[in-house]
Amino acid sequence: MALLATRMNCGEYMNWLKAGQCLLLLQDRLKGYIGGKMLDFHWELSDRITAPRPKKRCQCRAARKQFQPSCPVCAQWKELILAHHNYKNGDIHWGNSNPSLWPTHYWEVAKVYMPRGQAQVRGPEKCDVAALLNLMNTCDYFSGSNLSRVRELIKCRNELMHSADMKVSSSWLKHFEQKLYDLVSEFKHVPGLLSGGEEMQKVLLSELSIGVIEVDGIPKFELQSLITPVDLQGRVTSQSCTITRISPEEVEILLIQQLIQELCLEIEEQGSLTEENEDKVGKIKNFLSQNEDLGFVLQGDLKRLDNLRKNHVPPNAEGWIPPQGFAAFLVVLSLAFSLAYLFGQTH
Ligand SMILES: [Zn+2]
Known part of the structure; x- marks a missing residue:
């Protein structure tokens, strides 16, 4: 509780936490809502597949x-999925999904419209907000809405998650x-x-x-939530509302887990540890060593x-390894010297 108290006294950390909550x-x-929309979308696409469905699941993998x-069904699905993609020429994370499941599992289709890291996710309930917002922005099934508002919030979410010291200013909030x-x-x-x-x-x-x-006469710390009554100024209609009962400690854990997960995906994708990533890892580790409870x-x-960090050491930190071309050059050079020596001996 003493560590929690110290964190709660930091306004910028609390801002970070509130935005995350x-x-x-x-x-x-x-x-x-998104789950329902994607089910409808899947029905519509399924209706347009004309290739005969194979008796067994195909072996196509992304x-x-x-x-x-490598089969006509997946070829048609791929074409349809692309036709509804708002960023056809950008990065598409096909590896998020298993194409052989496209005809039967609607969420495998939805995942193609999401950022990397979704391979193990089986439905909308396990998706984080970044995946859901990116799906809305990328799949044209949501194009009736003003998507610039979705993009603006994705930007905010990225800023929040890239703040490795877990602090944001009040003006940012x-x-x-x-x-x-x-x-x-x-x-x-x-x-x-709205609620x-x-x-x-x-x-x-x-x-x-x-x-x-x-x-019992012993002073103890207790977390108190002081909810200020809100004047909503007609910005949202008045409906019954209850604060979701999730404790600040739970929010902290969920958010820092997302932050670490994001960083792991970044390192895996880049294939090496950049200076920026190294800095982020250092900040997170430092924060968690100061806050032992977390x-x-x-x-x-x-x-x-830590494991990822060890496996993605920059190449020059491991010592110099001669490139293959250079090794071949040394072999040719030594052969040339041997031949010259032999030639000299015979004459
Ligand atoms: Zn296939």
Whole structure:
């Protein structure tokens, strides 16, 4: 509790946490709606597949940003998926999905419209907010809406997750609140999103503090949430609303887990540890060593990060390894010397 108290007293850390909690709420409110939309989308695409369905599942597999179909069904699915992709010429993470499941599993199709790292995710309930927002921005099934509002929030989310010291300023939080409000208004038809918007605003206006209570004469720390009554100024309609009962400690853990996961994916994709990544790893490790309560819970995630770090050492840190061409040159040179020597001996 003493460590938690220190963190709660840091305004910029609390800003980071509040924004993260709002994104978790948004994720919770969007997943049902997006799941339903993707089911409809899958039905529509399935209807347009004319190739005869094979009796057994095909062997087509995708890897990273590559997919070459080897059966007519996957070839047609690929064409249809691309036809509905808003960024056909950009990076498409085919490796997120298993093409042989496209005819039967709607979420395998949805995952093609998402950023990397979705291979193990089987449905919208396990998706983080970045995956859901990117899907909305990338799949033209959502094109009836003003998608610039989705893009603005993706930008905010990335800024939040790239802040390795887990701090954002109050002016940034204000900017984020506006972008969040813009998105909620754009998708106000989504069931539960308006009431979710009210909850998010309460989170942003809430004050958390650590109080001291006495139990059997012994002073103990207790986390207290002081929710300020909100005047919503008609920005969202008044509906019954309840703050999602998720403790600040749980939010902290979920967010830092996402931060580490994002960093792991970045290192894996780049194939080496950049200076920027090394700096981020250092900041996270430093934070978790100072906050042992979190470090203890997140030791598994930290271990994964450490392993990746060890396996992605920059090439020159391992010592100089002669390139193949240079080795061949040395062989030719030594042969030439031997021949010259032999030639000299015989004459
Ligand atoms: Zn196939």
